[in-house]
Amino acid sequence: MSTASLEVSGLAFAYPDGHQALFGVDFSVARGERVALLGPNGAGKTTLVLHLNGILTGGTGTVTVAGLPVGKQHMAEIRRRVGIVFQDPDDQLFMPTVREDVAFGPAAAGLRGPELEERVDRALGRVGMAEFKDRPPHHLSFGQRRRVAVATVLAMEPEILVLDEPSSNLDPASRRELADILRSLDVTLLMVTHDLPYALELCPRSLVLSDGVIAADGGTADLLADDALMRAHRLELPYGFDPRSVPAAPGRS
Ligand SMILES: Nc1ncnc2c1ncn2[C@@H]1O[C@H](COP(=O)(O)OP(=O)(O)O)[C@@H](O)[C@H]1O
Numbered sequence: 222m223s224t225a226s227l228e229v230s231g232l233a234f235a236y237p238d239g240h241q242a243l244f245g246v247d248f249s250v251a252r253g254e255r256v257a258l259l260g261p262n263g264a265g266k267t268t269l270v271l272h273l274n275g276i277l278t279g280g281t282g283t284v285t286v287a288g289l290p291v292g293k294q295h296m297a298e299i300r301r302r303v304g305i306v307f308q309d310p311d312d313q314l315f316m317p318t319v320r321e322d323v324a325f326g327p328a329a330a331g332l333r334g335p336e337l338e339e340r341v342d343r344a345l346g347r348v349g350m351a352e353f354k355d356r357p358p359h360h361l362s363f364g365q366r367r368r369v370a371v372a373t374v375l376a377m378e379p380e381i382l383v384l385d386e387p388s389s390n391l392d393p394a395s396r397r398e399l400a401d402i403l404r405s406l407d408v409t410l411l412m413v414t415h416d417l418p419y420a421l422e423l424c425p426r427s428l429v430l431s432d433g434v435i436a437a438d439g440g441t442a443d444l445l446a447d448d449a450l451m452r453a454h455r456l457e458l459p460y461g462f463d464p465r466s467v468p469a470a471p472g473r474s
Protein backbone atom coordinates (compact mmCIF):
# COMPACT_ATOMS: atom_id res chain seq x y z
CA MET A 222 0.00 0.00 0.00
CA SER A 223 1.69 3.26 -1.10
CA THR A 224 0.87 6.67 0.37
CA ALA A 225 -1.77 8.76 -1.40
CA SER A 226 -0.58 11.08 -4.17
CA LEU A 227 -2.58 13.90 -2.62
CA GLU A 228 -4.08 14.36 0.81
CA VAL A 229 -6.05 17.51 1.68
CA SER A 230 -7.17 17.79 5.25
CA GLY A 231 -9.25 20.49 6.95
CA LEU A 232 -8.17 23.09 4.40
CA ALA A 233 -9.73 26.50 5.07
CA PHE A 234 -8.67 29.78 3.53
CA ALA A 235 -9.75 33.42 3.48
CA TYR A 236 -8.36 35.96 1.01
CA PRO A 237 -6.67 39.06 2.48
CA ASP A 238 -9.85 41.09 1.89
CA GLY A 239 -11.59 38.74 4.34
CA HIS A 240 -13.54 36.75 1.75
CA GLN A 241 -13.48 33.12 2.86
CA ALA A 242 -13.25 30.75 -0.11
CA LEU A 243 -12.58 27.36 1.55
CA PHE A 244 -14.28 26.11 4.71
CA GLY A 245 -12.59 22.83 5.63
CA VAL A 246 -11.89 20.70 2.57
CA ASP A 247 -11.01 17.01 3.03
CA PHE A 248 -10.22 14.45 0.36
CA SER A 249 -7.44 12.21 -0.80
CA VAL A 250 -6.41 10.94 -4.21
CA ALA A 251 -4.69 7.56 -4.49
CA ARG A 252 -1.73 7.08 -6.78
CA GLY A 253 -2.86 6.50 -10.37
CA GLU A 254 -6.42 7.73 -9.81
CA ARG A 255 -8.11 10.17 -12.19
CA VAL A 256 -10.47 12.52 -10.35
CA ALA A 257 -12.62 15.38 -11.66
CA LEU A 258 -13.21 18.47 -9.51
CA LEU A 259 -16.63 19.87 -10.37
CA GLY A 260 -18.49 22.86 -9.00
CA PRO A 261 -20.19 26.10 -9.93
CA ASN A 262 -18.35 29.38 -10.52
CA GLY A 263 -17.03 30.82 -7.29
CA ALA A 264 -17.07 27.43 -5.51
CA GLY A 265 -13.37 27.68 -4.66
CA LYS A 266 -11.89 25.33 -7.27
CA THR A 267 -9.09 27.63 -8.37
CA THR A 268 -8.37 28.60 -4.76
CA LEU A 269 -8.02 24.92 -3.93
CA VAL A 270 -5.74 24.24 -6.92
CA LEU A 271 -3.50 27.16 -5.93
CA HIS A 272 -2.98 25.49 -2.54
CA LEU A 273 -1.76 22.25 -4.07
CA ASN A 274 1.67 23.60 -4.92
CA GLY A 275 1.86 26.38 -2.38
CA ILE A 276 1.03 29.36 -4.61
CA LEU A 277 -1.51 30.20 -1.88
CA THR A 278 -0.66 29.48 1.76
CA GLY A 279 -1.54 30.89 5.12
CA GLY A 280 -4.90 29.23 5.76
CA THR A 281 -5.52 26.35 8.13
CA GLY A 282 -5.35 22.62 7.47
CA THR A 283 -2.80 20.62 5.52
CA VAL A 284 -1.98 19.49 2.00
CA THR A 285 0.50 16.66 1.49
CA VAL A 286 1.83 15.33 -1.80
CA ALA A 287 3.09 11.76 -1.64
CA GLY A 288 3.57 12.28 2.08
CA LEU A 289 5.45 15.59 1.77
CA PRO A 290 3.69 18.56 3.40
CA VAL A 291 3.15 21.58 1.16
CA GLY A 292 4.92 24.42 2.91
CA LYS A 293 7.82 26.79 2.63
CA GLN A 294 10.45 24.19 3.60
CA HIS A 295 10.04 21.97 0.53
CA MET A 296 8.77 24.38 -2.08
CA ALA A 297 11.09 23.35 -4.93
CA GLU A 298 10.31 19.67 -4.43
CA ILE A 299 6.56 20.38 -4.15
CA ARG A 300 6.60 22.42 -7.37
CA ARG A 301 8.27 19.48 -9.10
CA ARG A 302 5.77 16.97 -7.72
CA VAL A 303 2.62 18.94 -8.48
CA GLY A 304 2.32 19.77 -12.16
CA ILE A 305 -0.36 22.38 -12.78
CA VAL A 306 -1.57 23.01 -16.33
CA PHE A 307 -3.26 26.42 -16.24
CA GLN A 308 -6.30 27.27 -18.28
CA ASP A 309 -4.44 29.49 -20.75
CA PRO A 310 -1.43 27.75 -22.36
CA ASP A 311 0.01 31.17 -23.17
CA ASP A 312 0.62 31.66 -19.44
CA GLN A 313 2.87 28.62 -19.55
CA LEU A 314 4.74 28.94 -22.87
CA PHE A 315 7.20 31.80 -23.18
CA MET A 316 10.34 30.45 -24.89
CA PRO A 317 11.29 30.79 -28.59
CA THR A 318 10.84 27.06 -29.28
CA VAL A 319 8.74 24.18 -28.00
CA ARG A 320 11.93 22.35 -27.03
CA GLU A 321 13.13 25.20 -24.82
CA ASP A 322 9.76 25.50 -23.12
CA VAL A 323 9.70 21.78 -22.28
CA ALA A 324 13.38 21.78 -21.25
CA PHE A 325 12.98 24.85 -19.00
CA GLY A 326 11.80 23.11 -15.81
CA PRO A 327 14.09 20.06 -15.98
CA ALA A 328 17.09 22.32 -16.82
CA ALA A 329 16.28 24.53 -13.82
CA ALA A 330 16.21 21.33 -11.76
CA GLY A 331 19.77 20.54 -12.93
CA LEU A 332 19.31 18.18 -15.88
CA ARG A 333 21.84 18.62 -18.68
CA GLY A 334 22.96 17.08 -21.98
CA PRO A 335 21.54 13.82 -23.31
CA GLU A 336 19.54 13.23 -20.12
CA LEU A 337 17.74 16.55 -20.64
CA GLU A 338 17.12 15.89 -24.35
CA GLU A 339 15.72 12.47 -23.54
CA ARG A 340 13.38 13.99 -20.94
CA VAL A 341 12.13 16.57 -23.48
CA ASP A 342 11.63 13.96 -26.21
CA ARG A 343 9.75 11.65 -23.88
CA ALA A 344 7.40 14.41 -22.64
CA LEU A 345 6.67 15.62 -26.19
CA GLY A 346 6.16 12.04 -27.34
CA ARG A 347 3.56 11.45 -24.62
CA VAL A 348 1.43 14.32 -25.96
CA GLY A 349 2.05 13.53 -29.64
CA MET A 350 4.05 16.71 -30.28
CA ALA A 351 7.55 15.30 -30.93
CA GLU A 352 7.75 16.64 -34.48
CA PHE A 353 7.02 20.21 -33.30
CA LYS A 354 10.13 20.41 -31.14
CA ASP A 355 11.87 23.20 -33.06
CA ARG A 356 8.78 25.27 -33.78
CA PRO A 357 7.90 28.50 -31.98
CA PRO A 358 4.93 27.81 -29.68
CA HIS A 359 3.04 30.82 -31.05
CA HIS A 360 2.94 29.19 -34.50
CA LEU A 361 0.93 26.25 -33.14
CA SER A 362 -2.83 25.91 -32.87
CA PHE A 363 -4.48 26.46 -29.48
CA GLY A 364 -4.98 22.70 -29.05
CA GLN A 365 -1.32 22.04 -29.86
CA ARG A 366 -0.20 24.74 -27.42
CA ARG A 367 -2.28 23.13 -24.70
CA ARG A 368 -0.61 19.77 -25.43
CA VAL A 369 2.83 21.43 -25.20
CA ALA A 370 1.76 23.01 -21.88
CA VAL A 371 0.92 19.48 -20.66
CA ALA A 372 4.38 18.34 -21.87
CA THR A 373 6.17 21.12 -19.93
CA VAL A 374 4.58 19.72 -16.78
CA LEU A 375 5.11 16.03 -17.66
CA ALA A 376 8.80 16.76 -18.26
CA MET A 377 9.10 17.30 -14.49
CA GLU A 378 7.79 13.75 -13.92
CA PRO A 379 5.18 14.98 -11.43
CA GLU A 380 3.49 12.90 -8.76
CA ILE A 381 0.16 14.47 -9.75
CA LEU A 382 -1.00 16.31 -12.86
CA VAL A 383 -3.58 19.04 -12.15
CA LEU A 384 -5.48 20.52 -15.08
CA ASP A 385 -7.67 23.62 -14.93
CA GLU A 386 -10.42 23.33 -17.56
CA PRO A 387 -8.39 21.25 -20.04
CA SER A 388 -11.16 21.05 -22.65
CA SER A 389 -12.04 24.77 -22.71
CA ASN A 390 -11.65 26.51 -26.09
CA LEU A 391 -10.85 23.26 -27.90
CA ASP A 392 -12.64 22.27 -31.09
CA PRO A 393 -14.24 18.80 -30.99
CA ALA A 394 -11.28 17.02 -32.65
CA SER A 395 -8.70 18.65 -30.35
CA ARG A 396 -10.91 17.92 -27.36
CA ARG A 397 -11.03 14.23 -28.29
CA GLU A 398 -7.27 14.07 -29.03
CA LEU A 399 -6.50 15.57 -25.62
CA ALA A 400 -8.83 13.04 -23.97
CA ASP A 401 -6.98 10.19 -25.67
CA ILE A 402 -3.65 11.62 -24.49
CA LEU A 403 -4.82 12.15 -20.90
CA ARG A 404 -6.27 8.65 -20.80
CA SER A 405 -2.97 7.17 -22.00
CA LEU A 406 -0.87 8.86 -19.30
CA ASP A 407 0.22 6.73 -16.42
CA VAL A 408 -0.07 9.53 -13.86
CA THR A 409 -2.37 10.62 -11.03
CA LEU A 410 -4.73 13.23 -12.41
CA LEU A 411 -6.96 15.91 -10.87
CA MET A 412 -8.99 17.78 -13.44
CA VAL A 413 -11.06 20.91 -12.78
CA THR A 414 -13.81 21.03 -15.35
CA HIS A 415 -17.21 22.39 -16.30
CA ASP A 416 -17.32 19.86 -19.11
CA LEU A 417 -19.32 17.11 -17.40
CA PRO A 418 -19.21 14.64 -20.32
CA TYR A 419 -15.41 15.06 -20.31
CA ALA A 420 -15.33 14.26 -16.58
CA LEU A 421 -17.44 11.17 -17.21
CA GLU A 422 -15.27 10.03 -20.07
CA LEU A 423 -11.96 10.47 -18.26
CA CYS A 424 -12.49 10.27 -14.52
CA PRO A 425 -14.07 7.31 -12.72
CA ARG A 426 -14.40 9.52 -9.61
CA SER A 427 -15.55 13.10 -9.09
CA LEU A 428 -15.60 15.62 -6.27
CA VAL A 429 -18.22 18.37 -6.14
CA LEU A 430 -16.88 21.52 -4.50
CA SER A 431 -19.60 23.98 -3.57
CA ASP A 432 -19.39 27.07 -1.34
CA GLY A 433 -15.93 26.04 -0.20
CA VAL A 434 -16.74 22.51 0.97
CA ILE A 435 -16.79 19.07 -0.67
CA ALA A 436 -20.50 18.48 -1.22
CA ALA A 437 -20.11 15.08 -2.87
CA ASP A 438 -17.38 12.54 -3.56
CA GLY A 439 -18.22 9.45 -5.56
CA GLY A 440 -18.40 7.68 -8.88
CA THR A 441 -18.74 10.22 -11.70
CA ALA A 442 -21.62 8.35 -13.38
CA ASP A 443 -23.52 8.15 -10.08
CA LEU A 444 -23.04 11.84 -9.28
CA LEU A 445 -24.07 13.01 -12.75
CA ALA A 446 -27.20 10.85 -12.60
CA ASP A 447 -28.22 12.42 -9.28
CA ASP A 448 -30.58 15.17 -10.50
CA ALA A 449 -31.14 16.71 -7.06
CA LEU A 450 -27.39 16.94 -6.39
CA MET A 451 -26.73 18.40 -9.81
CA ARG A 452 -29.45 21.02 -9.43
CA ALA A 453 -28.38 21.95 -5.89
CA HIS A 454 -24.86 22.79 -7.14
CA ARG A 455 -25.77 24.42 -10.45
CA LEU A 456 -24.20 21.62 -12.50
CA GLU A 457 -25.91 21.21 -15.85
CA LEU A 458 -25.47 18.44 -18.35
CA PRO A 459 -25.63 19.37 -22.03
CA TYR A 460 -29.17 19.25 -23.40
CA GLY A 461 -30.22 15.68 -24.13
CA PHE A 462 -27.07 14.17 -22.59
CA ASP A 463 -27.85 11.04 -20.59
CA PRO A 464 -24.95 10.06 -18.30
CA ARG A 465 -26.35 6.53 -18.13
CA SER A 466 -25.93 6.12 -21.89
CA VAL A 467 -22.14 6.52 -21.78
CA PRO A 468 -19.84 3.73 -20.66
CA ALA A 469 -18.10 4.96 -17.49
CA ALA A 470 -14.40 5.72 -17.59
CA PRO A 471 -12.48 2.53 -16.95
CA GLY A 472 -10.37 2.73 -13.79
CA ARG A 473 -6.74 1.72 -13.90
CA SER A 474 -5.36 -0.84 -11.54
N1 LIG B 1 -7.99 37.36 -4.92
C1 LIG B 1 -9.18 37.22 -4.35
N2 LIG B 1 -9.58 38.04 -3.35
C2 LIG B 1 -10.79 37.90 -2.76
N3 LIG B 1 -11.69 36.95 -3.10
C3 LIG B 1 -11.36 36.12 -4.09
C4 LIG B 1 -10.10 36.20 -4.77
N4 LIG B 1 -10.07 35.21 -5.72
C5 LIG B 1 -11.23 34.56 -5.62
N5 LIG B 1 -12.02 35.09 -4.64
C6 LIG B 1 -13.36 34.63 -4.22
O1 LIG B 1 -13.23 33.33 -3.66
C7 LIG B 1 -14.30 32.51 -4.06
C8 LIG B 1 -13.77 31.28 -4.78
O2 LIG B 1 -13.15 31.69 -5.98
P1 LIG B 1 -12.46 30.66 -6.97
O3 LIG B 1 -11.55 29.78 -6.20
O4 LIG B 1 -11.87 31.44 -8.08
O5 LIG B 1 -13.73 29.81 -7.48
P2 LIG B 1 -13.89 28.87 -8.78
O6 LIG B 1 -12.53 28.61 -9.34
O7 LIG B 1 -14.57 27.66 -8.26
O8 LIG B 1 -14.77 29.63 -9.73
C9 LIG B 1 -15.20 33.37 -4.93
O9 LIG B 1 -16.24 33.88 -4.13
C10 LIG B 1 -14.29 34.48 -5.39
O10 LIG B 1 -15.01 35.66 -5.64
Ligand SMILES: [Mg+2]
Pocket residue numbers: 266267268
Ligand atom coordinates in the same frame (compact mmCIF):
# COMPACT_ATOMS: atom_id res chain seq x y z
MG1 LIG C 1 -11.72 28.96 -11.24
